[in-house]
Amino acid sequence: MRDFEYKAPATIDEAVALLTERGSEARVLAGGTDIIVQLREGLRKAGLVVDVKKIPELMSLAWRDDGGLDIGAAVPCHVLYNDAKVINAYPSITDSAKIIGGWQIQGRASLGGNLCNSSPAADSIPALIVENATCRIAGPGGERLVPVQEFCTAPGTNVLTEGEMLVSLALPPSGESSGSRYMRFIPRNEMDIAVTGAGAWLRLGEGGETVEEARLALSAVAPTPVVAGEAETWLQGKPATEESFAEAGDIARKAAAPISDMRGPADYRTHLVGVLVKRALKGALGRARGGDRNPVIPSGINLC
Amino acid sequence: MGKKIHVSTTINGEAVEFLCEARQSLLEVLRDTLTLTGTKEGCNNGNCGACTVLMNGVPVDSCLVLAVEADGAEFETVESIANEEHLHPLQECFLEGAALQCGICTPGFLVSAKALLDGHPEPTEEEIRFELSGNLCRCTGYDKIVRAVQAASERMKEVK
Numbered sequence: 001m002r003d004f005e006y007k008a009p010a011t012i013d014e015a016v017a018l019l020t021e022r023g024s025e026a027r028v029l030a031g032g033t034d035i036i037v038q039l040r041e042g043l044r045k046a047g048l049v050v051d052v053k054k055i056p057e058l059m060s061l062a063w064r065d066d067g068g069l070d071i072g073a074a075v076p077c078h079v080l081y082n083d084a085k086v087i088n089a090y091p092s093i094t095d096s097a098k099i100i101g102g103w104q105i106q107g108r109a110s111l112g113g114n115l116c117n118s119s120p121a122a123d124s125i126p127a128l129i130v131e132n133a134t135c136r137i138a139g140p141g142g143e144r145l146v147p148v149q150e151f152c153t154a155p156g157t158n159v160l161t162e163g164e165m166l167v168s169l170a171l172p173p174s175g176e177s178s179g180s181r182y183m184r185f186i187p188r189n190e191m192d193i194a195v196t197g198a199g200a201w202l203r204l205g206e207g208g209e210t211v212e213e214a215r216l217a218l219s220a221v222a223p224t225p226v227v228a229g230e231a232e233t234w235l236q237g238k239p240a241t242e243e244s245f246a247e248a249g250d251i252a253r254k255a256a257a258p259i260s261d262m263r264g265p266a267d268y269r270t271h272l273v274g275v276l277v278k279r280a281l282k283g284a285l286g287r288a289r290g291g292d293r294n295p296v297i298p299s300g301i302n303l304c
Numbered sequence: 305m306g307k308k309i310h311v312s313t314t315i316n317g318e319a320v321e322f323l324c325e326a327r328q329s330l331l332e333v334l335r336d337t338l339t340l341t342g343t344k345e346g347c348n349n350g351n352c353g354a355c356t357v358l359m360n361g362v363p364v365d366s367c368l369v370l371a372v373e374a375d376g377a378e379f380e381t382v383e384s385i386a387n388e389e390h391l392h393p394l395q396e397c398f399l400e401g402a403a404l405q406c407g408i409c410t411p412g413f414l415v416s417a418k419a420l421l422d423g424h425p426e427p428t429e430e431e432i433r434f435e436l437s438g439n440l441c442r443c444t445g446y447d448k449i450v451r452a453v454q455a456a457s458e459r460m461k462e463v464k
Binding site for chain 1: 306309325326327329348349350351356359362363364365367368369370372373380416418429430431433435436437438439
């Protein structure tokens with residue numbers, strides 16, 4: 001790996017000043033599970049690496065007075081899925097945190113890093129989208145907010161401009177009668193990149209038999225993670241049944257525009273959208289009705 | 305050659321200082337500078353887990369940690385698992401059950417398995433397989449490793 005300068009600023013202002021001064025040759029280091037590999041393999045270059053893990057806001061879980069949560073951009077996955085309050089409020093996020101790489105990766109990798117790496121197959125991005133997360137971005141011009149679904153612009157690129165950094169992911173309060181689930185398909189049980197992934201969140205209407213509102217997001221079926229908006233709208237007011245979920249899955253397939261690659265052909269990925277959306281909605285429904293919210297350990301029986 | 309940076313850290317309970325370049329991984333410094341060669345280099349890109357160490361109690365791939373990030377942190381490597389007189393029950397069970405062939409993956413498996421049993425003394429087979437999925441073995445087919453971890457879990461219960 002080519003050498004670079006290393007700085008670990010203690011405040012957001014200091015980090016933004018460094019990133020602004022050094023422009024495109026500066027790279028942010030959070031958990032390092034993508035950037036260190038990319039620097040080593042020459043896929044990205046850096047003259048300066050800015051380690052943001054000494055900045056308190058990037059490493060904290062801050063519950064707000066409204067019941068929502070600000071997740072620091074560099075908080076590692078294992079902190080999230082070992083926190084009962086986070087699991088209870090945002091189970092799709094802890095589902096994804098539990099399957100990004102293995103335990104050693106989860107000890108370092110963060111949601112902020114997963115988002116800024118901006119892979120179309122990132123597991124945590126559909127979960128963040130369905131939990132309605134907003135990116136808090138600091139930059140030379142001050143703070144700005146961007147909804148997660150608008151953050152990625154193409155594989156490996158996003159809306160961050162020179163001098164800007166992701167500070168935290170702001171989640172709204174999770175609300176009553178709601179539940180969420182993220183799942184992906186991979187041809188083994190763990191340690192792989194999604195062939196296709198789907199996040200689902202829903203809130204039930206009074207009586208708990210109908211879907212009042214739903215959010216659906218997909219990974220690895222387009223150049224960026226995408227929202228399945230037509231299926232979300234269709235689900236409003238529909239009975240919370242497997243038939244409705246299967247139909248929503250069929251509609252969600254229209255949002256997919258996948259490529260064929262080593263992980264799977266395009267038509268298979270589109271097929272998987274239907275299967276995964278149905279199953280993720282079913283999982284979200286179970287949780288909305290009080291079912292177990294702990295991350296599901298994939299095994300031979302529940303492959304995805 | 306880049307500028308050397310001074311790092312103060314704690315490894316296996318001892319205060320350690322070293323000089324490194326910013327580009328160097330913790331794995332490189334452990335093996336080449338500190339001669340703690342129990343930690344192995346497998347893939348050097350975060351897939352295989354042969355270089356697993358505990359960083360502030362959490363398993364990490366030391367190939368994906370910059371050595372400069374070690375400043376102020378605490379580490380445990382495979383060298384800390386046995387004491388002067390005895391192997392750890394995991395090490396005994398790996399030997400008795402022949403849970404290794406070439407042995408390159410073994411230190412990483414031991415560090416991960418110890419962290420697993422310390423936090424979760426009686427994992428199911430499914431949990432062992434899932435939690436150790438960040439450690440790859442290209443020889444054994446994993447069965448003997450899983451059985452060794454199960455045997456160690458039993459043995460550690462008896463000791464208590």
